[in-house]
Amino acid sequence: MRRNTIVLSLTVSTLALSTLALSAPAFAQTTIAPADQQADPSVPDAVGTEPGQEILVIGTRAQGRTVADSPVPIDVIGGEALVNAGYTETAKVLNQLVPSFNFPQPSITDGTDVVRPATLRGLSPDQTLVLVNGKRRHTSSLLNINGSVGRGSAAVDLNTIPSLAIERIDVLRDGAASQYGSDAIAGVINIQLKKREGGRAQATYGKYVTSLQDVSGVSGVQTGANGQPVLRASDGTFALNETGNDRKARDGETITYAANIGLPVGESGYLNFTGEYRGRDATNRAGYDPRRIYPRQTNGQVDPRELTFDRLNHRYGDAKTDDLNFFVNAGADLGASAELYMFGSFGKRDGESAAFYRRAAGVDTAFAGTIQDLRNCNYATGTCQPFYADGFLPLITSESTDYSAAVGIKGKFGGGINYDLSYVRGHNSFDFYIANSYNTSFGPNSSQGFDAGGTRFAQDVVNLDLQKQVEVGFLSSLSLAAGAEYRRENYKLVAGDVQSYAAGPFATTNNAPAGAQGFPGFRPANAVDRSRDSVAGYVEADADISDAFTVQAAGRYEHYSDFGDTVNGKLAARLAPIRGIAVRGSVSTGFRAPSLQQQYFSSFATNNVNGTLVEVGTFAVSDPVAVALGSQRLKAEKSLNLGGGVTLDPFRGFTLTADYYNIKIDDRIVVTENLQGAGVVAILRGAGINNITSARFFINGIDTRTQGVEVVGTYRVPDLGIGKISLTGGFNYNKTRITDRAVLPTLPTLTLFGRQESLRLERGQPRTKINLGADWSLGAIGVTARTNRYGKVLSPGSTAVNDVTLEPKWITDLEVRGEYRGIELAVGANNVFDEYPTRLPVLGTAATINNYFIPYSSFSPFGFNGRYLYARAGISF
Template sequence: MTIRRSALLLTISSLALVAAAPAAAQQNQQAIQESNVGEAAAQGDLPDQATIVVTGTRRNDRTVADSPVPVDVISAESLGNTGFTEVNRALTQEVPSFNFPQPSITDGTDVIRPATLRGLGPDQTLVLINGKRRHSAALLNINGSVGRGTSAVDINMIPTIALSRVEVLRDGAAAQYGSDAIAGVINFQLRSAKTGGKATATYGKYYTDVQGVEPYTGVQTNADGSPVLTPDGVLTLNYTGDDRRRRDGRTVTLAGVVAVPVGPEGQLNLAAEWQDRNPTNRTGADPRRQYPLVGTALDPRELTINRFSHRYGDAGTVDYKLWANADYSFGAAELYLFGNLNLRNGQSAGFFRQPLNGNNITSIYPNGFLPLINTKTEDQAGTAGLRGDASGWRWDISLQYGRNMTDFFITNTLNRSFGPSSPTQFDSGGLRYNQTLANLDVSRDLALGFTAKTSLSLGAEYRRERFDIRPGEIGSYANGSFGGSPGAQVFPGFQPTIAGQRVDQPHSRNNKSLYAEIDSDLTDKVNLQGAIRYEDYSDFGSDLNWKIAGRVEPIDGIALRASASTGFRAPSLQQQFFAAASTQNVSGVLLDTVTLPVSNPAAQALGARELKAEQSQSYSAGLVFSAVPRLNVTIDVYQVKIDDRIVVTENLGAFGTAAQNAAVRAILTSAGFPTVTAARFFINGIDTRTRGLDFVTTYRIADFVGGRLNLTGGFNYNKTKITRNAANAGSVSTIPGLILFGRQESLRLEQGQPRTKINASIDFERQWFGATLRATRYGKVLAAGADRFNDVNLDAKTITDLELRFKPLGDNLSLALGGNNIFDVYPTKLLTGRGIDPDTGLARNYSANNYFLPFSSFSPFGFNGRYLYGRATISF
């Protein structure tokens, strides 16, 4: 293997020397593409098969129609025709294989929500800005949501108004772009117009009746004041029989972009956005007893306490976004710059602590308390580069830096172990991540007599990453003398030391890579593409990946395409070094859980080992049909196998039998964790296989009742299966029946996202009037519980959106009115009360949490209901 890698290095180095003048221009056609998309959008058309793409190839003349792999191109105009101003929510309406769940009560993930492509992990999709790798968020999604255990790019940091288009490559591309490009690549192209601009103001709010969640008028009691209990043991409430009406989630978004010419050919585009989103709350009434009994009677306060005490829905956020994109030509070269400054303040809630909860202090909160997690996320990035042409070579050299920081401030809380003198707010510390990247790309067209056209691309990249944890103030994690759970309730602060190991030290690594890519039109009807990439990481070693793709068009308008590739995803620094103590809800019970780095002695005692890269093999084959004018149809089938997939273990010591939990806790005690009830860590725990099908079609009618009509449709089928579970190691291997990655997490990975999804839309434009009608059907999802009794199948649901646009004073002013989820559809409600256990045939109680958390966070479209909005846009 060493000989092969050395030969590869020598070959690529020799080719680079022959190049003499470094050159590659992945972005050389950006201005042409901007014009292409901009004109189409202005005419009411979507980007079509003639649109030039710069994702998935380094040629400068590749179009959607002749790409050997599937690439979707979505214009910023299309993304903007919705009430949601978050890019992730807009993309899920456009791309069938793109999913954006909206979890709640998942700490920082409530505010920084990850998205997925082709049902894989959020960190298995590579995100680019103007063709350059984007840095990930510092946050690790560690709680029970889709993407548990991943750190991904915060796509919602990107304002729609700053974009010209988005290109979504639905194919493995690690050989071309490096780590993370297993599911595909999403390339956000920033606006690069020479003049003009626009400003928009959007106001929206949820107007909804929460299906199956009822108001109540009181609590039933017997004549002696004792409570009337339901069969599952909670208080009997007097429900009204009506759905609870909610008017919340008010969102105001102000955005603008302006283009300024720089010299004869250059430009500067400045885009800014401010968004203020109020929280939503879809909690149900909590029928549990809140206060101790007075003898056998209810405490009188039970009759008056507000039982809608939780906050379950979207977090409240305020976003400030400033993005810039510029270029300036001088001589044969062009200087380009782009970057961003972002700030997001968010607030989400944890579980309500009842007055009689053992971690409450009644002298501080006599009626219980709802702890609040306040997050402050800062994100900055800048890229500078030069590109040009020299002696037939196109070259591009760039340097970039990106940083993401999230800090946690916990309010309306306490540290139980401090007793009545506990503070009620804490600085719980924060997470830091940054990336520095230097990149050199070169490419040229080769004059090969036996091909119609051939392009060769070579490149080298150096990347340095750093991750560190900022400890919280001492009170946020310290263990006082009064007993109970130590640390700030809901989010104990990051500790500087865990089990004698310092975890607040910065951790860094570097990566060097070389690649070569060839793209050849053997004839006008046959294309062949190949790539190879060598990566060398300072922390876990090297990797070599390849890709081959091809397209043949035997009949005009009918083409076949296919690809095969290997890929990898390096373990993130967050997965290797994240360490924290937290309170987790496990089957309705709050448990103190510690997340350990794989190098921690306690984690190694439980079977942790040094992480290695995930390895993938991807295959796809497709059909492209464009023989009928204005009609385009693509069908692609795919398979992605991933070995050594990195996952978080179960909460060991909490989820097993009593004997298993006792054995785990004995290991933790001997390792220095006598007060911790559960622990978890990262492992290369499973192998998976994902199979699916993508169907995308567009049809354009140039003259429909005097206007233009665009019809689009898409379908995705996706199935993931775990093909291997890693064997237990270390001391836990002696505990009979203990599974590191168990049933609930396995089912969430296999069935926690919809197996099918359908997107359909109608866009109509005529003079001063426009309309968009969208329907998105999400297939079934399994909200997995600890056992079959607690599993909930979320039924397939269809969400319908409608927007009407008007230009009362010409093209310079546009007004829009619309609604998302106009029919007020909710996901399947979770079961409450008593049911029959399918395994034992005996009656059991469903979790009491289902009363006040009535919908699953695994709903692929959230659970907020109908959203109505208005938008005004001024163009200049």
């Protein structure tokens, strides 16, 4: 079967090539023009500065098609828009510029604090394909497994790409799996690297200067006449002396040094290099912890240390990170009709985030009865004495190393066939190290720091793309394209040191939890080394039936070694009945292959249940535990994308597009709930598995439908003698609902995808989003103003009473800059008016007691850090 599949795939490409040769043209991911006419497609000004006149480099392989002529919606974002902002993280800037792009910034979610996923059109982060120079970018090895938007996904880390290396970003907002393969269900983001000569060096410094809305400052604990702390009647926590003023924060200092330099190579070659260092301190938006920290004294009195303890004991906000990223983009002519090119990157990120604070051990008889916190017990004396006298905050430090290298040759065969043959390798590793921690089950013999293991992901891709313009008498133009792809992927999970995961001698004798506090390490049983490969062939036709009517069709066959075959197609058209007005539409099928991370990730924790050690955790789909409960080999997600809209460019400098989309996805891959109960235990015991009482795994669990509307407008105001003015606006309405749910044949009444996770998917991202922007420049002075409205978001609780609706918010950014002889100085503010998401309520119940020290939801689409002030100095040469 495998050999036949490869032969079939190559036959598709050969037949297409033969057709092209007979009619005399070809297919390429990158448009090639004759050497004397060639324009750099990464430079919008190569064709003109009017909106919509940028040459397309994604969405079609036809030569010379512009954004305005595209039958599908595409946004083009120039590199200057990425630089004129205080944030130097590419994903944060895209969140300001693209209406259907969402980038929440979660906290206390382990590795996801450091590699934060972004979404397009409200779909999963891994349902958007990311390209660099038209070539598939590898994903992170990190699987987002905790309670954030994008749970269960492994996505591309956009923040490894320095904004100064980017010439422009093209965002294709349409299903494109039939053109580019797996993951392109929501769309495609293509990042074009700079080729131009010259250079720029800049330094940016910023920090948060903010007051936490609805989080009062605190001067200490209230005490009564007897000197003992006063208890709140509602929940048994200490009453605090609130100042009545919002807590202030001055943190998150970020310094970014970046430089880009472009050099000529020969007569028409190029070498462009970018280096960037970004150091970001942690932010902390925690509130004050009113809970009892220390055990009561033997006389029943509260420990006097409660009165002096620093109750900002949690860290809730951005992780501390240090990034070092390098990009190179180069090419050289090999002759009149061939070019050798290469590009690559290297990145390293050190991160530090925090888990929940562990209090000093003791019996807590406050609200909700007697609670024994065993996580800080030192059993050296046989009793539960605190190992850390004042409690401790486990720190999850991480090290991510990322590299990619691409090499290719492109040019023109005889007969006018453009070709592009390339090889790309990408690799990411993510290692966890736990500091300021403790393995309680080892008691006094526990380490305080642990190597918790890590993950690895590698991707090798070989592409051949061919394209030809064909002369057909009854058509204005016809582009035919075909190609083939081979891809190999590898995923590894590496075990940590023994104490990071093991159950020590006190696990059984004292019911002590095992593993490093904050993040139990990966075990040898979790370790995997799995690979797969795929082959694909595609064909594409793009025809101008007339000057007013364009039709595009594409088809793709793909075979994966782990789940089999898939065939997908696309049809799109554009009709311009009168000048300045056009209608367009598309229909396509798509797919997303189950990632190796989803198939093989596992992590365990050991709990002591009535004196018996039991495993609770995430199991690989093929693990006997998951199989006993009814797991099956993962299938590819399948989509049906429908889209239609209108484009208007009635007068010079103005464009407006409005598009509707409807995306139906079957067999979406999700993580089950923690499956437990008598039925689960009975099945496990029947399969001979006696030490498991709770398990979860990945499953093709739900079908969904996502519908929405996107409106994007640009207007370059005519010269009125008051400077250059450019206005932009965007609107997105997006709604996702679950249309069907899977059941386990063995336990048909068991809930696989529960209330909280369902609401996270359906309502955990803004239903509406508005982007408005204005750029003004006069001589050496420039101003950029942007404001974004993020619609309602639901932060789901375990029950309806604990749900919180995050109300709509406007977030406004402003920058003023001046330039003199190549030297630029800029100052600005992101979130000028210091807006925060809706405060999480403290209702006096066990379910909301954490909201004292976690005041804002991680589902906030603009984060929860407040006002950010910055200054930037740059020099161009």
